[in-house]
Amino acid sequence: MSSLIPVLEIFGPTIQGEGMVIGQKTMFVRTAGCDYRCSWCDSAFTWDGSAKDDIVMMSPEEIYEQLVEIGGKAFNHVTISGGNPALLKNIGELVQLLHENDIKVALETQGSKWQDWLTEIDDLTISPKPPSSEMDTNFSILGDLLERVKNSSVSLKVVVFDEDDLTYAKKIHKLYPDVAFYVQVGNDDTTTEDDQMLISKLLAKYEWLIDQVMNDDEMNNVRVLPQLHTLVWGNKRGV
Amino acid sequence: MSSLIPVLEIFGPTIQGEGMVIGQKTMFVRTAGCDYRCSWCDSAFTWDGSAKDDIVMMSPEEIYEQLVEIGGKAFNHVTISGGNPALLKNIGELVQLLHENDIKVALETQGSKWQDWLTEIDDLTISPKPPSSEMDTNFSILGDLLERVKNSSVSLKVVVFDEDDLTYAKKIHKLYPDVAFYVQVGNDDTTTEDDQMLISKLLAKYEWLIDQVMNDDEMNNVRVLPQLHTLVWGNKRGV
Numbered sequence: 001m002s003s004l005i006p007v008l009e010i011f012g013p014t015i016q017g018e019g020m021v022i023g024q025k026t027m028f029v030r031t032a033g034c035d036y037r038c039s040w041c042d043s044a045f046t047w048d049g050s051a052k053d054d055i056v057m058m059s060p061e062e063i064y065e066q067l068v069e070i071g072g073k074a075f076n077h078v079t080i081s082g083g084n085p086a087l088l089k090n091i092g093e094l095v096q097l098l099h100e101n102d103i104k105v106a107l108e109t110q111g112s113k114w115q116d117w118l119t120e121i122d123d124l125t126i127s128p129k130p131p132s133s134e135m136d137t138n139f140s141i142l143g144d145l146l147e148r149v150k151n152s153s154v155s156l157k158v159v160v161f162d163e164d165d166l167t168y169a170k171k172i173h174k175l176y177p178d179v180a181f182y183v184q185v186g187n188d189d190t191t192t193e194d195d196q197m198l199i200s201k202l203l204a205k206y207e208w209l210i211d212q213v214m215n216d217d218e219m220n221n222v223r224v225l226p227q228l229h230t231l232v233w234g235n236k237r238g239v
Numbered sequence: 240m241s242s243l244i245p246v247l248e249i250f251g252p253t254i255q256g257e258g259m260v261i262g263q264k265t266m267f268v269r270t271a272g273c274d275y276r277c278s279w280c281d282s283a284f285t286w287d288g289s290a291k292d293d294i295v296m297m298s299p300e301e302i303y304e305q306l307v308e309i310g311g312k313a314f315n316h317v318t319i320s321g322g323n324p325a326l327l328k329n330i331g332e333l334v335q336l337l338h339e340n341d342i343k344v345a346l347e348t349q350g351s352k353w354q355d356w357l358t359e360i361d362d363l364t365i366s367p368k369p370p371s372s373e374m375d376t377n378f379s380i381l382g383d384l385l386e387r388v389k390n391s392s393v394s395l396k397v398v399v400f401d402e403d404d405l406t407y408a409k410k411i412h413k414l415y416p417d418v419a420f421y422v423q424v425g426n427d428d429t430t431t432e433d434d435q436m437l438i439s440k441l442l443a444k445y446e447w448l449i450d451q452v453m454n455d456d457e458m459n460n461v462r463v464l465p466q467l468h469t470l471v472w473g474n475k476r477g478v
């Protein structure tokens with residue numbers, strides 16, 4: 001029998017709204033638990049206790065069955081997100097099961113924990129957290145992780161809210177210049193239901209971030225992206 | 240002496256707003272001339288005569304010099320667009336010159352003409368035109384082209400305005416299932432200056448396109464994207 005994974009949400013198919021496979025049709029599996037407490041976390045329910053009664057302990061087989069029940073035949077890509085799924089050793093079994101069924105797997109983690117299965121991920125996003133998160137990056141763990149996944153399809157993504165974050169992003173890019181690098185507009189209003197206002201604010205911030213990066217000759221091989229799902233669906237969950 | 244290339248715009252750095260390297264910091268070189276007349280062409284000035292006095296005949300060296308004059312050291316990626324740059328045999332010399340200066344090159348063409356230099360492009364987007372364009376696809380030329388670039392970094396992109404276009408997109412994806420496939424929201428209002436209205440309309444259309452693709456099990460390994468530059472800058476040119 002497989003060991004169990006704490007799951008908070010399974011939904012899709014929808015688009016991946018961020019990062020290296022932005023726009024990709026995918027299913028989402030969201031795991032519970034995080035070793036960080038980012039000030040602006042948009043998935044705080046995965047770790048702040050507010051959704052603890054919704055956590056379901058599922059085997060990889062059960063997760064796969066539920067994916068098929070919800071998505072039917074309309075998917076061949078699954079994104080595992082959190083929280084920090086890299087806290088969970090047995091994600092490796094899920095990845096293997098998905099691969100056996102010809103499904104590609106994307107995963108995002110802040111890069112604070114190593115797991116051997118990280119090298120098996122098809123689209124791996126490492127997203128170290130900038131100063132505005134109020135978290136500290138352990139550069140030794142991050143560097144070691146990036147060294148070990150370097151033959152995989154891996155990208156670095158930094159969410160940027162302000163100038164300090166941008167300085168941090170630049171530092172990350174300089175440290176690992178050969179890793180595909182993404183900066184993303186931060187959403188600092190994750191509760192508003194006024195979608196019009198949110199869209200205007202996020203597009204203005206996106207334009208600011210573009211301007212900063214365009215004028216900076218230390219940020220050349222960089223991709224600057226918004227969160228597409230927030231532009232389309234605002235702060236709604238599970239879409 | 241190099242032969243000359245008809246150039247209409249050189250600008251940047253800005254982001255690539257579409258397709259396989261969406262968000263990438265890049266300079267743009269727009270060439271004049273197209274063998275198509277798409278009904279909704281957003282670059283009609285490249286072929287309808289309205290900008291014919293702005294065309295400058297430039298050597299690859301002159302284009303490179305102007306890129307450096309405008310972009311300084313703040314770029315290492317250039318996107319060649321049109322019109323249809325694949326009408327121009329001597330783009331190959333420009334690509335070579337850019338590569339010699341450690342600059343990556345992206346290029347978009349509808350896939351109606353072969354050029355040997357197509358295999359040298361770092362990010363090659365082939366964008367066959369759907370029925371709403373009122374153009375006919377020559378599938379024999381397209382298929383031959385895709386066969387010859389298959390070891391390159393190539394993607395197919397279809398702009399979708401309506402259901403017929405979506406059917407066409409599906410046909411293209413089925414014919415070439417191994418080529419990375421993108422569908423993009425069409426902008427059918429390329430003159431309005433009412434940005435708020437345009438953004439709302441484009442995001443609604445984007446949501447429609449997402450819905451269509453998500454529910455379709457013949458469109459699984461697909462990426463669905465908007466045009467980011469239109470969301471940020473509306474119909475403005477040269478940004």
Ligand code: SF4
Nearest residue numbers: 034036037038041083
């Ligand atoms: S690492 Fe991610 S899930 Fe964890 S607190 Fe930060 S933003 Fe939230």
Ligand code: SF4
Nearest residue numbers: 273275276277280322
């Ligand atoms: S192929 Fe491109 S440039 Fe040519 S008419 Fe169509 S949209 Fe315009």
